[in-house]
Amino acid sequence: MRRIAAHYIFLDGEIFPRPVVTLSDEGVITDIEVAADDIDRRPLTEFYDGVLLPDLVNAHCHSELSHLAGQIAEGGGFTAFAQAMGTVRRGFSAEERAEAWSAADRAMWEQGVGAVGDVCNGTTTFAAKSQSPIAYTNFVELFGLGNADADVARRVAAEGVAAGLRCGITPHSTYSLSVAAFADAVAASGPDVPLSVHFMESPDEAQLYRGEGAMAEWYAQTDRRIDFAHFGSPAERIVGQVPADRDILLIHNCFVGAEEVERIESHFRGRVTWVVCPRSNHYISRTVPPVGLLMRKGVRVAIGTDSLASNTALSMVREMAALDAPIERVLAWATTGGAEALGIEEQMGRLAVGRRSGIVALAGLGRDLEITEGSLLRRIC
Ligand SMILES: [Zn+2]
Secondary structure (H helix, E strand, C coil): EEEEEEEEEECEEEEECCCEECCCCCCCCEEECCCCCHHHHHHCCCEEEECCCCCCEEEECCHHHHHHCCCCCCCCCHHHHHHHHHHHHHCHHHHHHHHHHHHHHEEEECCEEEEEEECCCCCCCCCHHHHCCCCEEEEECCCCCCCCCHHHHHHHHHHHCCCEEEEEEEEEECCCHHHHHHHHHHCCCCCCCCEEEEECCCHHHHHHHHHHCCHHHHEEEEEECCCCCCHCHHHHHHHHHHHCCEEEEEEEEEEECCHHHHHHHHCCCEEEEEEEEEHHHHHHCCCCCHHHHHHHCCCEEEEEECCCCCCCCCCCCHHHCCCCHHHHHHHHHHHHHHHHHHHHHHHHHCCCCCCCCCCEEEECCCCCCCCCCEEEEEEEE
């Protein structure tokens, strides 16, 4: 048995004071008491600073790019970043990649992440992932105008499944795939794993559909042709090419307005999650995700770190500190929001009696319990 006490606990959307959580030897929560008045006089009780949380869920990452930390300069804008990604991906040994991946995986685990929605372009991380305590949902991504092949993605996903991992196939975005390749990716994805699509990260994406902006210019210069402009916008393409019963994560959303949120929410009967990655947006283009709009619309939100190619750390607490929203909202997005997004809410995202959950302490909060640059996440179990 183990007994854990702290200043606060986060339970079902609310923060309560003076919790005592009891765990069985098998790690199952057998009791949760709040507002306990004699915490410091109970025998064999460990006391922690801050707020007790369940495992966090990083809803959007590309852990296989961890060796690209610091390789692309900050603030260059979205199209310049996409161009740079095409060149910096090469030139690292298998050992360098594996070492960077292991360090990233270990840091996420120690800082409380229990599950990750992780985009994959190849099989390089699969063997190591099968040994990780983190539950990865792998989104094998179909990417590229003209050369995207769903059969390649199928083989990658099959290798992941053979390694015991949860794998699905997903289209990368609404600007990087032909109509046929996007449809192939959706058809190949299978119903058990949601789709995860990069969406409206920059104004260039919507402009592309009108033949304007930096991305349209880049595509014209490199002789890339698009056949999806007739959809009229990224949102109409999602509605036009993704069946209503699918579950989908939309990643970034920096340039969505109320109309796009309404259009997409009204199309889907499946689960839609609006995933925000504020520090990646800041790194690439000094933009911010529209959390005020998403809160007003009452939609499901989750948080991701994106990759170390566009972030200085895979740190959920740094992402949480960058969001302008009440702490209860931010904690819900980082836990239940992410778990529901990935469809793993039965195992992850809540502290409750009968559950076997990791327990994480969020310490170093401000005077009014706000998450600050000095806040820390530490895994207790
Ligand atoms: Zn991404």
